[in-house]
Amino acid sequence: MDALVNKRIKRVMKGDQDAFAEIVELYQHQLFQICYRMLGNRHEAEDIAQEAFTRAYVNIHTFDQKRKFSTWLYRIATNLCIDRIRKKKPDYHLDAEVKGTEGLNMYSKIANDEELPEEELMRMEVQERVQYEISRLPDKYRAAIVLKYIEELPLAEISEILDLPLGTVKTRIHRGREALRKQLSNL
Amino acid sequence: MMNACPEKVIRMMDDYLDGEISPSEEKELKDSLQSCSDCRKIYQELTKTIAFVQSASHVQAPSDFVQKTMAGLPKESQRVGMKRFMRHHPLMIAAALFVLLMSAAMMSSFSDDQQFSFTKQENLVVEGQTVVVPAGQTVVGDLTIRNGDLRVDGELEGDVTIVNGQYMASSGVINGEIEEIDQVFEWLWYTIKGTFQDAVSFFGGNDQSIDE
Numbered sequence: 440m441d442a443l444v445n446k447r448i449k450r451v452m453k454g455d456q457d458a459f460a461e462i463v464e465l466y467q468h469q470l471f472q473i474c475y476r477m478l479g480n481r482h483e484a485e486d487i488a489q490e491a492f493t494r495a496y497v498n499i500h501t502f503d504q505k506r507k508f509s510t511w512l513y514r515i516a517t518n519l520c521i522d523r524i525r526k527k528k529p530d531y532h533l534d535a536e537v538k539g540t541e542g543l544n545m546y547s548k549i550a551n552d553e554e555l556p557e558e559e560l561m562r563m564e565v566q567e568r569v570q571y572e573i574s575r576l577p578d579k580y581r582a583a584i585v586l587k588y589i590e591e592l593p594l595a596e597i598s599e600i601l602d603l604p605l606g607t608v609k610t611r612i613h614r615g616r617e618a619l620r621k622q623l624s625n626l
Numbered sequence: 627m628m629n630a631c632p633e634k635v636i637r638m639m640d641d642y643l644d645g646e647i648s649p650s651e652e653k654e655l656k657d658s659l660q661s662c663s664d665c666r667k668i669y670q671e672l673t674k675t676i677a678f679v680q681s682a683s684h685v686q687a688p689s690d691f692v693q694k695t696m697a698g699l700p701k702e703s704q705r706v707g708m709k710r711f712m713r714h715h716p717l718m719i720a721a722a723l724f725v726l727l728m729s730a731a732m733m734s735s736f737s738d739d740q741q742f743s744f745t746k747q748e749n750l751v752v753e754g755q756t757v758v759v760p761a762g763q764t765v766v767g768d769l770t771i772r773n774g775d776l777r778v779d780g781e782l783e784g785d786v787t788i789v790n791g792q793y794m795a796s797s798g799v800i801n802g803e804i805e806e807i808d809q810v811f812e813w814l815w816y817t818i819k820g821t822f823q824d825a826v827s828f829f830g831g832n833d834q835s836i837d838e
Contacts, residue, residue: 463695463696468684468686468687471685471687488687489695493699565678569682573679573682584679589680616643616675626678
């Protein structure tokens with residue numbers, strides 16, 4: 440598999456787009472899955488996954504062929520997802536008043552956005568609920584949980600993708616797992 | 627709830643779930659889970675959580691994902707496109723080269739051959755556009771006549787090819803084959819037959835260089 444991929448990458452480095460199409464074909468579902476679980480929305484996931492492939496193509500010369508291509512690709516994608524998640528968050532002060540509303544500050548807006556009423560949670564399908572709870576995790580835990588439990592990658596690879604020491608990856612997985620346990624305890 | 631349980635048990639649980647626990651600690655963890663119902667509850671909830679997350683159905687990229695992604699890429703260089711075209715269609719390239727070179731060769735030879743000409747042999751006489759083998763004479767050797775006719779009154783020892791002309795029945799003798807080529811198409815075919823050998827060896831070599 441790796442030899443096959445590396446052969447294609449050599450062709451891509453020479454500028455061959457057809458070889459890259461084969462790479463997209465090979466990794467599209469996994470990459471889309473990561474983005475979807477990170478962002479919780481198909482449209483955005485498609486957008487970011489495409490962007491990740493485009494960046495991989497444009498920067499293919501910076502890829503070290505002694506390494507695993509998927510690790511490099513997932514790293515591009517998770518970074519883009521985390522950027523996107525952070526951009527969606529308001530960068531103004533939480534207690535500033537929201538324009539056009541009276542007495543409604545960012546706390547209440549976020550609460551509305553992020554926490555659904557109990558009865559609505561109960562109406563959700565299990566799958567939907569799990570996705571919802573994952574998307575409520577802080578982004579750094581979210582990436583670790585998605586790579587560990589949905590992509591089922593080894594810890595060492597996750598540490599390379601997230602560019603974090605192994606210990607930090609473990610801590611994030613533990614915390615993410617614990618947070619999910621609490622969020623899902625009523626399921 | 628979680629605080630009620632010793633930190634060590636929580637840590638061992640994490641190690642266990644990461645698949646990184648020593649056999650002795652694994653035994654210790656099992657004993658703790660049996661003796662402490664809170665620990666047991668946390669452990670069960672954690673495994674349930676993992677199962678839920680893992681059961682999240684695997685989503686697939688939209689069916690037009692590859693095509694859309696490729697359409698969004700910056701354009702590749704033309705040089706590579708040409709190279710790939712040659713790699714995928716060596717026969718097409720060979721055929722294109724064949725047509726190109728052949729037509730060039732034939733155009734030039736065809737227009738060269740619009741004029742009256744014939745193979746010079748001893749004893750031949752020319753009357754206007756007619757090559758004549760005079761009565762009582764013998765011409766030895768093959769004869770090719772372009773844009774002219776042939777009349778044999780004497781004797782001809784050899785093959786005759788007449789292009790755009792005709793052999794006029796006469797009293798002479800021809801000890802050889804007569805071929806009359808009247809039309810452009812036949813002339814083309816005649817030329818192709820003549821150069822076919824060259825063409826084949828040319829493509830053999832060319833194909834290899836394309837395949838690289």
